[in-house]
Amino acid sequence: MIRSTVARVDLAALQRNFRAIQDFLAAGVSADLKGPRRTAPRIIAVVKANAYGHGAARVALALEAAGADLLACADIEEGIVLRGAGVRAPILVFGALSVSDLDGLFEFSLTPTISSPAAARAVQAAAAKHSKMLGYHLKIDTGMNRLGFRHDNLRRTLPELLCSANLRLEAIYTHFATADDPERPFFSEQRAHFEAALQTIEEIRGRESLRVPKTSRDPESVFGTRNDSRPRIHAANSAATLRDSRVWYDMVRPGLLLYGIVPPPLASTIPLTPVMSLTSRVVAVKGVRPGEGVGYGLTFHAGTPATIAVIPAGYADGIDMRVSGRCHVLIRGRRAPIIGSVSMDMMMVDVTGHDDVSPGDEVVIIGRQGDEAWQQIDTREMAAAIGTIPYEVVCRIGARIERQYD
Numbered sequence: 001m002i003r004s005t006v007a008r009v010d011l012a013a014l015q016r017n018f019r020a021i022q023d024f025l026a027a028g029v030s031a032d033l034k035g036p037r038r039t040a041p042r043i044i045a046v047v048k049a050n051a052y053g054h055g056a057a058r059v060a061l062a063l064e065a066a067g068a069d070l071l072a073c074a075d076i077e078e079g080i081v082l083r084g085a086g087v088r089a090p091i092l093v094f095g096a097l098s099v100s101d102l103d104g105l106f107e108f109s110l111t112p113t114i115s116s117p118a119a120a121r122a123v124q125a126a127a128a129k130h131s132k133m134l135g136y137h138l139k140i141d142t143g144m145n146r147l148g149f150r151h152d153n154l155r156r157t158l159p160e161l162l163c164s165a166n167l168r169l170e171a172i173y174t175h176f177a178t179a180d181d182p183e184r185p186f187f188s189e190q191r192a193h194f195e196a197a198l199q200t201i202e203e204i205r206g207r208e209s210l211r212v213p214k215t216s217r218d219p220e221s222v223f224g225t226r227n228d229s230r231p232r233i234h235a236a237n238s239a240a241t242l243r244d245s246r247v248w249y250d251m252v253r254p255g256l257l258l259y260g261i262v263p264p265p266l267a268s269t270i271p272l273t274p275v276m277s278l279t280s281r282v283v284a285v286k287g288v289r290p291g292e293g294v295g296y297g298l299t300f301h302a303g304t305p306a307t308i309a310v311i312p313a314g315y316a317d318g319i320d321m322r323v324s325g326r327c328h329v330l331i332r333g334r335r336a337p338i339i340g341s342v343s344m345d346m347m348m349v350d351v352t353g354h355d356d357v358s359p360g361d362e363v364v365i366i367g368r369q370g371d372e373a374w375q376q377i378d379t380r381e382m383a384a385a386i387g388t389i390p391y392e393v394v395c396r397i398g399a400r401i402e403r404q405y406d
């Protein structure tokens with residue numbers, strides 16, 4: 001370790017979170033004995049965007065070892081990185097495919113999402129060129145108006161894809177726009193649109209039922225191999241997984257929960273641990289006289305004699321400039337407010353009255369330093385203070401920050 005600002009990634013906590021989500025799903029299913037489902041949904045572990053900033057390679061391997069059947073990433077490039085790391089599990093690519101370069105799908109055994117007729121034709125052409133049968137997931141847009149075949153237009157747009165000679169429908173999915181907002185009824189509308197779309201697709205395909213069968217399934221056949229070619233159904237991100245077991249279907253797609261963060265404003269009883277912490281060390285401590293300013297623009301003024309500690313982490317490390325005046329760090333188990341403008345490589349905190357603070361002291365920017373509730377700074381707190389979401393906080397942790405795995 002050379003640079004003192006590091007992100008620690010606790011892979012054991014990640015694996016415990018994965019199992020805690022599995023347990024939550026199993027408990028939810030067994031509590032619902034009268035329902036049609038007998039087996040708990042499987043987990044698609046979402047590791048896009050460098051595993052939400054945690055480091056895709058190590059995170060994906062840890063999740064695979066914990067039992068994830070399927071990993072999901074944003075694009076072909078990310079899938080290639082996962083294969084390069086040695087991931088053997090199937091990898092679903094969520095994003096839109098660039099129509100021009102699809103060879104990576106075949107070379108690295110990636111499973112595409114097909115979300116438009118044009119993509120369907122391009123992938124079919126590529127599969128024919130490679131003389132391969134390619135499994136894919138079909139994405140239905142049920143109201144988010146991002147990617148996917150419109151739910152209300154499928155009879156016109158889908159038949160060509162469903163007849164593609166080199167493409168095999170492995171799963172059908174949608175994505176919720178408002179799963180984290182319990183006040184909005186739109187979630188239920190999307191669910192209704194999705195289930196109607198499944199019905200329509202079933203009619204178009206004109207054969208085996210898409211419904212979850214009443215008998216328990218062979219876990220080996222979850223991804224449509226041999227004896228059971230029924231397409232799998234999935235819809236739930238973290239928020240939807242917490243919110244409504246009716247959208248669990250065959251598989252759920254948690255991202256944020258795996259990393260030990262509950263999407264705000266939701267709460268959960270799942271025992272999760274934040275996987276990443278961000279720590280640094282004080283590099284300088286100095287006195288500031290009354291009336292003097294601190295940092296670029298002198299935006300902080302000391303009214304009385306103040307003591308400032310300098311931390312070697314700045315916006316180039318992903319520290320949002322808005323943390324100044326809004327967030328704290330932990331030093332010697334105490335909260336110290338971030339003051340002045342965050343610079344590219346440094347920021348300053350106010351440690352006035354804490355005479356024991358010295359260069360070399362550990363600084364917790366995200367994480368815990370002691371057992372009291374106030375001795376934890378989590379990404380939800382930081383995100384709320386600066387008007388963003390915890391997703392952005394973790395994804396932004398800079399590329400130059402070393403990830404240390406333990």
Ligand SMILES: *Cc1c(COP(=O)(O)O)cnc(C)c1O
Pocket residue numbers: 046048094175236237238239253254255256257263
């Ligand atoms: C990112 C993503 C997820 C995971 O979302 P979380 O809110 O992190 O659980 C699930 N599905 C799709 C399609 C996504 O893009």
